Amino acid sequence: MxxxxxxxxxxxxxxxxxxxxxxxxxIQLADNAVIAMQKIDESTPDLLIINxxxxxxxxxxxxxxxQSYLDLAKIKIFLLYSGLExxxxxxxxxxxxxxxxxxxxxxxxxxxxxxKAETEKA
Amino acid sequence: MNGxxxxxxxxxxxxxxxxxxxxxxxxxxxxxLELQFLRQGLDSKNLDVVxxxxxxxxxxxxxxxxxxxxxxxxxxxxxxxxxxxxxSSINVSAPCNDAISEMRKDLLLQGVKVQTNIPKSESLxxxxxxLLKSILEIFIQNAIPYHQNQEIRLDISEKRSKNIAxxxxxxxxxxxxxxxxxxxxxxxxxxxxxxxxSSVGLxxxxxxxxxxNAKMGVVRHNDGASFFVDVNLSKQLELL
Numbered sequence: 271m272x273x274x275x276x277x278x279x280x281x282x283x284x285x286x287x288x289x290x291x292x293x294x295x296x297i298q299l300a301d302n303a304v305i306a307m308q309k310i311d312e313s314t315p316d317l318l319i320i321n322x323x324x325x326x327x328x329x330x331x332x333x334x335x336x337q338s339y340l341d342l343a344k345i346k347i348f349l350l351y352s353g354l355e356x357x358x359x360x361x362x363x364x365x366x367x368x369x370x371x372x373x374x375x376x377x378x379x380x381x382x383x384x385x386k387a388e389t390e391k392a
Numbered sequence: 393m394n395g396x397x398x399x400x401x402x403x404x405x406x407x408x409x410x411x412x413x414x415x416x417x418x419x420x421x422x423x424x425l426e427l428q429f430l431r432q433g434l435d436s437k438n439l440d441v442v443x444x445x446x447x448x449x450x451x452x453x454x455x456x457x458x459x460x461x462x463x464x465x466x467x468x469x470x471x472x473x474x475x476x477x478x479x480s481s482i483n484v485s486a487p488c489n490d491a492i493s494e495m496r497k498d499l500l501l502q503g504v505k506v507q508t509n510i511p512k513s514e515s516l517x518x519x520x521x522x523l524l525k526s527i528l529e530i531f532i533q534n535a536i537p538y539h540q541n542q543e544i545r546l547d548i549s550e551k552r553s554k555n556i557a558x559x560x561x562x563x564x565x566x567x568x569x570x571x572x573x574x575x576x577x578x579x580x581x582x583x584x585x586x587x588x589x590s591s592v593g594l595x596x597x598x599x600x601x602x603x604x605n606a607k608m609g610v611v612r613h614n615d616g617a618s619f620f621v622d623v624n625l626s627k628q629l630e631l632l
Contacts, residue, residue: 279587281537282422282452286429301587323414326584352417373421378428 271296272389275315277306277332278350279325283373287319290378291385303327307335310342316389318366321373322351333365346388408595415459415592419452426452451501458533462526462596469603477520477603481626484515484548484557491528492546499532504539506532509547515557516626523600524559524623527608530593531561531619537588538565538616547618550625560611560620565589568610568617573598597621 273296278284281301288297298315300306303324309315322329329349336342347366351357352373359370369384404412426448433441469477492499492506499505517524528546535544545562566585569578572594583591601608607622 279584280418280421281588282418282455283425286422286425286448289429290425302584304584324584325587326580352414352421374417374424376421376424378425378432 272317273298273313273315274317274319274385274389275300275306275309277301277303277318277320277324277329279321279323280373283321283350290382295385295389301325303329303332303335306332310336310345314341315345317348317385318345319348319350322349322357323353333362333367337365348384348388411591411595412459412463415590416456419455423449423452447501451498454498455533458529459590459592462530462593462600465523465526466596466599477523479518479520479604481516481518482521482524484517484559484623485510487519487521487525488528488546488548488559490521491525491532494525495529495532498536502536503542504536505543507543507545509545511548511550515548515550517557517623518626519604519606519623523604524606524621527597527600527606527621528559528561530590530597531621534586534589534593534619535561535563535565538563538586540564540616551622552625554622555625556607556622557625558620558622560618562613562616562618564616568612570610570612572610573608 271294274291275298276284276287277300278287279301284299284301288299291297298309298313300309304327306318306320320329320332324332333347336345343366345366346368349357349362349367349370350373351370356372357370359367362370368388371381426445430442430445430449433439433445465477468474488508488510492508495506532544532546538544544564547558547560547562549558549560550556551558568586569575569582572579572582579591583589598608601621605624609620609622611618611620
C-alpha cells in the first residue's frame with residue numbers, strides 16, 4: 271500500500287481528505303510542519319499533500335527542509351491552497367510540487383485520479 | 393454606546409481580517425467536500441455515508457453560524473443603541489447551563505460531554521447574559537476537539553477576596569502559551585499546536601470580555617489547559 275502524508279492545519283478539511291483516501295492508501299496526518307518532519311523521519315511517504323497556508327512553520331520552510339536531504343528531496347508534493355493568490359507551479363517545481371489544487375473549488379474526482387496517476391508512477 | 397465599556401474598539405487590523413476570512417473558508421471548503429461525499433452516497437444508495445455527510449455538513453454550518461453570530465454581536469454593540477448588551481445582576485450558572493444547552497448539537501455530533509462543577513450556593517455576577525454565554529460557547533467549542541475520554545469540564549469558583557466568580561473550561565489539548573493574548577509569536581505557536589482551536593473565537597471572546605468588563609485568561613496544566621473568564625460579583629450580594 272502506498273504511503274501518503276497529509277500536512278494540513280485545517281482539521282475539518284484534513285479529516286475529509288483522509289476519509290476519502292484511507293481505503294486505498296496508508297494515510298498519515300500532520301497538523302503542522304514540525305510534526306510532518308517527525309513523521310517523514312519515521313517513515314518516508316510516497317506522496318505528500320501539503321496545505322500552502324500552514325499554521326506556525328510555513329510550507330515553504332518545510333519545502334526547504336525536505337530539499338536539504340537527498341532522499342526526501344525526491345518526494346512528490348500535491349499542494350493545496352485557498353484564497354486569491356494561486357501559487358505558481360513553475361516557482362514550486364524545484365521543491366517537487368507536481369500538482370496544485372484550489373480548496374475553494376475542490377473536485378474529489380480530479381484529486382483522486384491525480385493521486386492514482388502519481389502513486390502508480392512512484 | 394452600550395454595555396459596560398465606553399472605550400471599546402471594534403476595528404479589525406488586516407491580520408485579524410485575514411484570520412476571519414480564513415476561518416470562514418474552512419467550514420465552506422469542508423462542506424464542499426462533504427457535498428461530494430453526499431452525492432457519492434446517494435449514487436451508491438449508501439445510507440451510512442449519506443447520514444454521516446449530512447451530520448458533517450450540519451457541524452460545518454453550526455461552526456459558520458457561530459463565527460458570524462459572534463462578529464454580528466461585536467458589530468451590533470458598536471453600532472446600535474440596543475439594550476441587549478447592558479449589564480445586570482445574573483445568576484452565574486444560568487449562562488453556563490444555557491451555553492451547554494446551546495452547544496448540545498455540536499457535543500452530540502462529536503460525542504463529547506461537559507462535566508460541570510457548579511457550587512450549590514450560586515453567585516450573582518454583574519454581567520451580560522448573552523455575551524457571557526457566547527464566551528462560554530467559544531470556550532466549549534475550542535475544548536471539544538481536545539477532550540479526554542469524551543469529556544471536557546466546566547467549573548465555577550468564587551473568589552470573594554477579589555470580588556470575582558471564575559468560570560473555566562478545562563481541556564486536555566497540547567500545551568498552550570500563557571501569553572497568547574498579548575504576544576503575537578506565542579499566539580502563533582499556540583495556534584500551530586492547536587489547529588482545531590478557533591482564533592476568531594478567541595478574538596471575539598476577548599472583545600466580549602471587554603464589553604462586560606470581565607477578564608479572560610488561561611491556566612496551563614500538565615495535560616491541557618483551562619480557559620477562564622473572571623466576572624465581577626454583583627454588589628447586590630452585599631445586601632443579602
